Amino acid sequence: MRSISSRISVLRESIPEVNTIPFRYITPDEVREKGRLSSCATPTREDYGGKAHIKLYDANTDNFYEIARANDPCGTKCIMELIKSRMDVPEDIEAIIFAVFCLLHEAGHYYDYQKDPEKYKSNYVEACPNGTLEDTEAYRNRPLEKGADEYALERLADALKILNLEMIRQRLSE
Ligand SMILES: [Zn+2]
Numbered sequence: 001m002r003s004i005s006s007r008i009s010v011l012r013e014s015i016p017e018v019n020t021i022p023f024r025y026i027t028p029d030e031v032r033e034k035g036r037l038s039s040c041a042t043p044t045r046e047d048y049g050g051k052a053h054i055k056l057y058d059a060n061t062d063n064f065y066e067i068a069r070a071n072d073p074c075g076t077k078c079i080m081e082l083i084k085s086r087m088d089v090p091e092d093i094e095a096i097i098f099a100v101f102c103l104l105h106e107a108g109h110y111y112d113y114q115k116d117p118e119k120y121k122s123n124y125v126e127a128c129p130n131g132t133l134e135d136t137e138a139y140r141n142r143p144l145e146k147g148a149d150e151y152a153l154e155r156l157a158d159a160l161k162i163l164n165l166e167m168i169r170q171r172l173s174e
Contacts, residue, residue, distance in 0.1 A: 002092060003061050003062060003091070003092045003094070003095060004092055004096060004165060004168055004169060005061050005062045005094070005096070006034055006060070006061050006095050006096055006099075006163075007058060007059070007060060007061070008056055008057065008058045008059055008060075008064055008094070008099060009025070009058045009102055010104075011096070011099055011103060011163070012056065012103060014162060015100065015103060015104070015107075015159045015162065015163075016162070017107045017111075017155060017159070018026040018054070018103045018104065018105065018106075018107045018163065020053050021053065021107060021110050022051060022052070022053035022054070023053055023054045023055070023056055024041075024053055024054075024055050024056070025055075025056055025057065025058045026055050026056065026057050028057075030041075031057050031067065032056075035059040035071045035072065035161065036059065036071070036072075037056070037059075037067060037071070037102065038052055038054065038055065038056050038065055038102045038103065038106050039054075039055050039104075040052065040053075040055070040106040040107075040109035040110050041053050041054070041055055042109075042113045042117070042120045043117075047128060048123060052110055052113050052114070054106045054107070054110060056103075060097075061096045061099045062095045064082050064095065064098075064099050065094070065095035065099065066095075068098065068102075068171075070071055074132065074133045074135070074136040075136050075139075078133075078136050078137065078140055079098065079101060079102075079165065080094070080098065082140075083098075083101055083153070083156065084154050086115075086156075087156065087157060089163065092136070092169070093160075093165050093169075096150065096160075096163070097156070097160065098171075100156060100159050100160060100163070101131075101152050101153075101156055102152075103146045103159075104151065104152035104155050104156060104159060105152040106148070107149070107151065107152075107159065108147060108148035108149070108150070108151025108152055109144070109148045110145070110150070112147055112151070112165075113165060119144065121142070124143075124168070129130075132156075
C-alpha cells in the first residue's frame with residue numbers, strides 16, 4: 001500500500017489550532033541531542049527570549065514517523081495505541097495521523113501554558129522517558145501530558161478532515 005505523505009511544515013500551516021502558534025524548526029542535530037521531534041518550549045523552563053513556542057523537526061511525515069519509532073519506540077507505540085483506541089487508523093495514513101497528533105499535542109501544551117503558566121513552572125520536568133514501557137506510561141500519565149493528549153485526541157479527526165486525505169488518496173489511486 002502506498003502511503004500518503006506530507007511535509008510537517010505543510011501540516012503545521014494547514015491546521016488552524018496550530019498555524020497561529022509561534023514556532024521554530026529544529027535541526028537534525030537538535031533532534032539527535034534531545035531525542036525529540038516536537039516539543040513546546042515555555043519561558044519558565046528554557047531560555048529563548050521569553051516567548052512560548054512550538055519546536056518542530058520539518059521532514060516528510062514518513063521520515064518523521066520513522067525517526068520517532070527509532071528514537072522512542074515505546075513512546076511512539078503508546079501514542080499510536082492511544083489514537084487507535086479512539087479512531088480507525090488506515091495504514092496508508094498512519095504516519096500523517098501520528099504527525100498531526102504530535103502537532104496538536106504540542107498545541108495543547110501551548111494553550112494550556114497560556115491559561116496557566118504557573119502549572120508549567122512547578123510541574124513540568126523536561127525528562128523524557130528512557131526506553132522502558134513502564135517509564136513511558138508513567139510519563140504519558142502525568143497530568144500535563146494527559147491534558148495535551150486529550151486536547152489532541154479531541155481535535156484529531158477534524159484536523160484530518162481539513163487536510164482532506166480522502167481527496168489525496170483518490171488522486172493517488174487514479
Ligand atoms: Zn507533551
